[in-house]
Amino acid sequence: MAIQAINVRNQFKGKIKEIIEGPVLSEVDVETPAGTVTSVITTRSIKELNLGVGSEVIAFVKSTEVSIAKL
Known part of the structure; x- marks a missing residue:
């Protein structure tokens, strides 16, 4: 399957760095040039x-909505 437009x-x-799998929902960490x-x-x-990882x-x-907090 190829994405033609979005x-x-x-x-x-x-690339996927880590998957924390749960019974219904899972967390997927993706390592990008901009960060995780x-x-x-x-x-x-x-x-x-x-x-899977990799x-x-x-x-x-x-x-x-994007929230911003002052440091």
Whole structure:
């Protein structure tokens, strides 16, 4: 399957660094040139996509809100 077009502008290509698998939801850490991006997806999706540590992926970030805190 190849992605031909997508409207998400924030895309980070990287490799899966770690998967913390739960019974229903799992955390996926993706190491990108910009840093680590963490996603929470269903464990079922991890299995259906055959994801594992070292898999090359694209992390898509789309949000209607971005919060900023002053340090």
